[in-house]
Amino acid sequence: GAVVSQHPSWVICKSGTSVKIECRSLDFQATTMFWYRQFPKQSLMLMATSNEGSKATYEQGVEKDKFLINHASLTLSTLTVTSAHPEDSSFYICSARSVPGQGHNTEAFFGQGTRLTVV
Amino acid sequence: QKEVEQDPGPLSVPEGAIVSLNCTYSNSAFQYFMWYRQYSRKGPELLMYTYSSGNKEDGRFTAQVDKSSKYISLFIRDSQPSDSATYLCAMSEGSGYALNFGKGTSLLVTP
Numbered sequence: 001g002a003v004v005s006q007h008p009s010w011v012i013c014k015s016g017t018s019v020k021i022e023c024r025s026l027d028f029q030a031t032t033m034f035w036y037r038q039f040p041k042q043s044l045m046l047m048a049t050s051n052e053g054s055k056a057t058y059e060q061g062v063e064k065d066k067f068l069i070n071h072a073s074l075t076l077s078t079l080t081v082t083s084a085h086p087e088d089s090s091f092y093i094c095s096a097r098s099v100p101g102q103g104h105n106t107e108a109f110f111g112q113g114t115r116l117t118v119v
Numbered sequence: 120q121k122e123v124e125q126d127p128g129p130l131s132v133p134e135g136a137i138v139s140l141n142c143t144y145s146n147s148a149f150q151y152f153m154w155y156r157q158y159s160r161k162g163p164e165l166l167m168y169t170y171s172s173g174n175k176e177d178g179r180f181t182a183q184v185d186k187s188s189k190y191i192s193l194f195i196r197d198s199q200p201s202d203s204a205t206y207l208c209a210m211s212e213g214s215g216y217a218l219n220f221g222k223g224t225s226l227l228v229t230p
Contacts, residue, residue, distance in 0.1 A: 006162065034217050041127070043207065043222040044163070093162050095218070108218055110155070110162040 003027050004096050006111025013084055013118055021079045021114045023094030029074035030096035034108065035067075038091040050077045084118040091115055122146050125208055125221025134230050138195040142208035142221045145189065149210040149219070152184050154193045157205045157223065166206075167193065198228045 003026040013019050023033055031052050036044040048069050050056040056069035066088075068080040077096075081088055095108040125142045132138055140154075151170055155163035167182035169175045169191075175182045183192040191210075195202055205225050209218040 004162075043125075043220045044218075046217045049217055091160070108153075109165060113160070113162040115160060 004030075004094065004109045004111045006094050006114055008114055009112055010115040011117070013116070015085055015118055016083055018080055018082045019084055019116060021081075021092055021094070021116075023077045023079070023096065023111050025075045025096045025098070025109075028096075028098040030077075030098060031074065032097045033071055033077040034095045034097075035069060035077075035079050036093045036095065038093060038113075044093060047079075081116065084116070086118045089116055089118050123208065123210060123219050123221045126224055127222045129225040129227060131227045131229060132198055134198060134200060134228055136198050136228070138198050138202070138226060138228075140193040140195075140206050140208075140224050140226070142191050142210075143189055144191075144210060144219075146210075146212070146219070147186075147189065148212045150213055151211045152182070152191050153209045153218065154180075154182055155207040155209060157207055159205075163207055198226075200228050200230050203227045 005024045005026050007022045011019055033050045035047045037047050038044045046059050047062045048056045048058045050069045050071040052071050052074050058064045066082055071077040091113050093113040094111045097108050123144045154167040156166050157163045167180055169182050169184050172184045172186045179196045181194040205223040207223040208221040211218050
């Protein structure tokens, strides 16, 4: 299947600092990338949908000024957690959908996830 | 009511058993149905992807979709301890739409 690389896999930061998480599609172009958050023993909750070259669409209750998403190219999207607080500690996962016609179905492929701990 | 319902388990079976995992949904607009496997502290890994009602088989895995009942299943034959993981069903209205996930079912296959 297609490969989506997410970096870093884990990060610990101090309260009040910002953390950037990268999501790259390695062998296909992704017009759409999704960012999810997953709390322990819970399902993945969609935070935002990111389309290349346009502003991200945020789900209700997700602060766009706190979770900055940039999708500057067809292979890279970034999520920046600004002024992180302990309640932002979670598992963040990105997924990417390929451009039709690249040999992949339009199912979403997931990155490895990023474990964020804010202390 | 959540759009996608999935029993979180845990489900414990002996090695070699047939495992049946299920999800129900309420949104009749869902067209794409997926099953993902997620190991602890890892991202979900796509197992099966189906578009229409019916069965789809891939090795020991069979995905079943019944759109009339809004019910999907994943069967695992000859289960192995390495199958122990959380299995998430996911569905969407179409390409470009975000996936709606079930809570995931925790499966433990004991030797």
